Amino acid sequence: MKIDGTPFRSIWRAGETVRIIDQRWLPHEVRVVALSDRAAFATAIRDMWVRGAPLIGATAAYGMAVALRADASDSALDDHWQVLHATRPTAINLRWALDRMRAALAPLPAADRAAAALALADAIADEDVELNRQIGLHGLALIKAIAARKGGRVNILTHCNAGWPATVDWGTATSPIYHAHNAGIDVHVWVDETRPRNQGAQITAWELNAHGVPHSLIVDNAGGHLMQHGQVDMVIVGTDRTTANGDVCNKIGTYLKALAARANGVPFYVALPSPTIDWRVKDGVAEIPIEERSPAEVTHVQGLDPEGRIVQVRISPTGTGAANPAFDVTPATLVTGLITERGVCAANPSALRAMFPDLAP
Numbered sequence: 001m002k003i004d005g006t007p008f009r010s011i012w013r014a015g016e017t018v019r020i021i022d023q024r025w026l027p028h029e030v031r032v033v034a035l036s037d038r039a040a041f042a043t044a045i046r047d048m049w050v051r052g053a054p055l056i057g058a059t060a061a062y063g064m065a066v067a068l069r070a071d072a073s074d075s076a077l078d079d080h081w082q083v084l085h086a087t088r089p090t091a092i093n094l095r096w097a098l099d100r101m102r103a104a105l106a107p108l109p110a111a112d113r114a115a116a117a118l119a120l121a122d123a124i125a126d127e128d129v130e131l132n133r134q135i136g137l138h139g140l141a142l143i144k145a146i147a148a149r150k151g152g153r154v155n156i157l158t159h160c161n162a163g164w165p166a167t168v169d170w171g172t173a174t175s176p177i178y179h180a181h182n183a184g185i186d187v188h189v190w191v192d193e194t195r196p197r198n199q200g201a202q203i204t205a206w207e208l209n210a211h212g213v214p215h216s217l218i219v220d221n222a223g224g225h226l227m228q229h230g231q232v233d234m235v236i237v238g239t240d241r242t243t244a245n246g247d248v249c250n251k252i253g254t255y256l257k258a259l260a261a262r263a264n265g266v267p268f269y270v271a272l273p274s275p276t277i278d279w280r281v282k283d284g285v286a287e288i289p290i291e292e293r294s295p296a297e298v299t300h301v302q303g304l305d306p307e308g309r310i311v312q313v314r315i316s317p318t319g320t321g322a323a324n325p326a327f328d329v330t331p332a333t334l335v336t337g338l339i340t341e342r343g344v345c346a347a348n349p350s351a352l353r354a355m356f357p358d359l360a361p
């Protein structure tokens with residue numbers, strides 16, 4: 001999408017150099033950095049310079065390609081896989097991308113692996129852009145139907161950031177919104193700030209602002225109230241891992257939004273590209289590993305000080321500890337539909353298998 005009129009992706013290549021937007025400093029600074037070796041890629045994923053399931057996968061693919069320049073031996077291929085896979089546990093796209101890279105590279109002579117890996121990483125990035133564009137077209141049909149039914153502004157609530165910075169481009173949850181806005185439909189987005197890291201306040205609000213999409217920032221706990229008062233026509237969120245049964249793992253707080261949506265008759269949609277489906281897992285609550293991040297993300301908050309410096313401030317007493325589960329799992333029974341690149345399907349095993357007969361085991 002565009003930043004000040006200039007088209008951007010969240011990750012791109014300039015010759016042999018891979019560059020990213022370091023998202024830790026958004027919305028106040030757009031810092032572009034080059035990632036030069038395996039350690040830099042691992043740090044960028046682990047410390048959330050880049051984040052969002054599809055982008056994590058694309059970044060890991062490029063990380064594998066850059067790592068192979070240093071050592072492309074069979075043992076190194078496995079070691080690169082291990083180091084990059086260990087960065088974050090929940091988004092399945094990380095494993096999906098690394099598995100796809102290793103499967104394609106292992107049969108090649110070591111001398112050919114780095115170049116082949118770079119080409120495959122490029123392909124994974126380009127595929128992600130197209131998958132998300134297609135998600136947007138299928139989601140657009142849902143928004144159009146609501147607009148036709150109510151004959152006015154469509155109010156959409158989203159949680160965290162499943163926007164273009166969470167992917168290579170377009171986003172997943174935001175792609176239908178961008179398509180609807182571009183088609184002249186009057187859409188407005190309730191943007192959950194999304195504690196503790198505030199990806200909604202810092203990234204979703206920033207990207208919607210840049211594209212001119214009407215939006216309002218809300219505290220995470222306002223969504224249920226807005227739904228009770230008829231202020232939310234649909235919820236669209238992203239996901240970091242969706243199971244073969246249709247259970248949806250996403251940023252912490254998503255489950256509560258799904259409960260409020262069900263209680264108020266608000267359709268709850270999840271937008272995802274097929275690499276985010278983990279066909280090996282059925283019961284999301286029991287089986288998906290939930291990342292536990294630093295308590296400091298809860299006890300501190302980042303923002304601009306009066307002098308315009310980006311600072312962290314403590315918001316709780318020094319002696320207060322914190323728990324920080326980064327994700328939760330919404331059972332498939334609370335999901336109205338899954339907006340995929342092939343169409344909208346029900347969140348159940350048979351519908352998923354019918355939508356993806358070539359992928360389902």
Ligand SMILES: CSC[C@H]1O[C@H](OP(=O)(O)O)[C@H](O)[C@@H]1O
Binds near residue numbers: 238239252
């Ligand atoms: C399109 S996937 C976006 C997904 O990833 C985010 O998590 P994080 O910022 O920790 O990587 C969040 O769960 C979003 O819904």
